Amino acid sequence: DGGITQSPKYLFRKEGQNVTLSCEQNLNHDAMYWYRQDPGQGLRLIYYSQIVNDFQKGDIAEGYSVSREKKESFPLTVTSAQKNPTAFYLCASSILPRVRQPQHFGDGTRLSIL
């Protein structure tokens, strides 16, 4: 079945450590997104990519980095510079035609500090 796979489901980060969240899609979608969700809040955009080898900062990119070397993969690294990384991270993808298509979401990764 086509979809978006995020791994791991739960992740723990130690002080000063970088961690990488995986996001893979087999929907052949052009665009991919990373969102952060804090308890009781909506989703905020971290990074997005509309094409391979290109990505753009979202609203809260500081302390995060991404790469888009393959169409189906968009990993997110939470660096040690992100001082408050505890949150639920959601990856999404969509087609980019002229008409806006809905974004499809993965099941999320819950990141906590040890």
Next chain:
Amino acid sequence: AQKVTQAQTEISVVEKEDVTLDCVYETRDTTYYLFWYKQPPSGELVFLIRRNSFDEQNEISGRYSWNFQKSTSSFNFTITASQVVDSAVYFCAPDMDTGRRALTFGSGTRLQVQP
């Protein structure tokens, strides 16, 4: 700047009651799309509906219906005869024509349907 307001933080109803979730947005764009997503306790976001700013016709899909009023910048969502499985957080998310093509999410409304 784009802004989305879901004023109802949490709503609790008894099964079979109708419930309306409000969404008000601010935009200077004339062309945009509006989405509603559902987030059940498991965490994933499930797409419910997409509307464009050209079409103000209300839509019904089973127990779900949507009321889009461009003049008041509102896009409200009604669940008729609610069920326990409807318990989730619901997000309104406009996709403005900014070229960024990323959603702006409201803070969500948590719906609890009691048996």
